[in-house]
Amino acid sequence: QLQLQESGPGLVKPSETLSLTCSVSGGSISSIRYYWGWIRQPPRKGLEWIGSIDYSGSTYYNPSLKSRVTISVDTAKNQFSLNLRSVTAADTAIYYCARRPPEDPLYMDVWGKGTTVTVSS
């Protein structure tokens, strides 16, 4: 059974870079059948799509975050990563990674449990 697990620092200072990793187990991240993405949820708010990456490394980003975001994949380690630069308090959120098929961007059927990131000095 496929499982996703987010990891990374829980506290990041303003203006620094937030870096998270999503480890995939029970399946290969190189599968052409799926894309891999990041979604976040600020405290007491709805979800916000950050971006996704496919098996070839092609990326798709939220236009509002595109200038600060990089998503990459490491097939050897079966994981993908998120870098969000120049963070502010507004980037404080629970960050989730999720899987979805290429043809259906909103069909996210497997999620990680989420990791809380706080931006504060």
Added chain:
Amino acid sequence: QSVLTQPPSASGTPGQRVTISCSGSSSNIGSNYVYWYQQLPGTAPKLLIYRNNKRPSGVPDRFSGSKSGTSASLAISGLQSEDEADYLCAVWDDSPRGPVFGGGTKVTVL
């Protein structure tokens, strides 16, 4: 402010039918499929409805989705205590391109 508008709360007694609305625009709900996610307290979202009215395997048929124009609805019939959760709508937005979500509706079982 979320692109999609949902009421912050809804409630019902066990066995009742509860309906949650999701309002958008022509660039999102008006031209694309609507999805619904259920988020139990302290957990990740779970896909509940896809492509307006389809249920993934394992989702009870008490949950149903519909869409009309630039609005969509999620109905929960035969409300159960385990249905107490946040429900979020989601849709692809053509401008700017990408998925957008509602702010969520907290359903309380009285």
